[in-house]
Amino acid sequence: MILNRKYLLLLTLMIITVSGCIEEISFESVFSESQIVVEGAVHNGSGPYTIRIGETQPDGTVPEPVSGAVVVLLENGEKRIPFIETDSGTYQNSDEGFTGQPGESYHIEIELADGRSFFSEPERMPLLLVSGTVHLEPGFIQEPTASGGTRNEPAVFISADTNIPEARNPLFLKWTIEGVYAFREIQLPGPFAPPAKTCIINETISPQNIVLFADNRPDSGQITGQLLATKKVIFDQFYIRYYFNVITSSITERRYNYWQNVDEIINQSGTIFDIPPANVAGNIKNDDSSEMPPLGYFEASLQDTSREFVLRRDFTFTIPDPCSRSNAERNPACFNCLEIENSTLDRPHYF
16 A cells, blocks of 8 residues: 655554554655555455556555456466456456355456556465354444534444354454445326335445454354444434445455554555555565556455344434435435445345
8 A cells, every 4th residue: 555655755643553552653655656556355255356456646646547457367376267347447257157265276467558467476265264243232422523522423333243163273354344225215206207216325334444353272262242343323324224244254364464564554444545655565566576566465365244234213313214305305315316326226135
């Protein structure tokens, strides 16, 4: 990860580390050339799998997407799975029947339109699948007010119990929480009015909160009541039903160390495509050692998803209809819910 600038950058950040300690750190960083940024993953779940390619900018803004690349995923250095560009700088595998397998080795090869080439160092998918149970607890968080005080805001606290099975090798875990909710348009009057659409919206909850675990014990155990994230209740999102998908990923030791370094440097973003203040060495390499080294990571992980949801009746307060007569006029999504970011008409199987 990198914030690329032509001048000296001095940043002072408040960093919340994995252990929960808070410390102030300062560091300097000088960069004068653009760098390729790659981020992607293969796992044991159904695809398609996604690889994103960007290039850092001189002004330090979010990397610009890189189009026209040839991207191939290799399994055990032999089986080749081509990726196609589905959006600017975003590539997905065209073989819908392909699924990552535990214990197999994966890496990617990339050739840009200008002839530059990159690859990831092989990553072997872990063998041990770890599962857990999600717990949701409505409550309140304190937020600052413009007058300098605080106010209570409704929220949901997401925690989990995770079973740690016996293992010969050290176990490394990372948790990701996805939120999924539905938004229903207002039904317009008249016999020829189109039916109201129901959109499904996906979001990542607290991406800046990097939750990791490492276990070197050979015996089994359990992580109980581990707080993973807090989700502020936004009424429009919680009127129908809100799902919390907790993804427990078994990752390699190298990937674990990578996320530890990210967490130590910045607690701003959980993705390579946001604006970080310094670079973190990943497993992406280039064929030409004279060029600036690329940034990012291609991951092979073993994942298990636990799921739970809340309804508006689970709260002690009333959540109003966002598309009632009094609300619809000030909410454009009531007439076209596809205007909501990350919205789709494709309903997941569990909704």
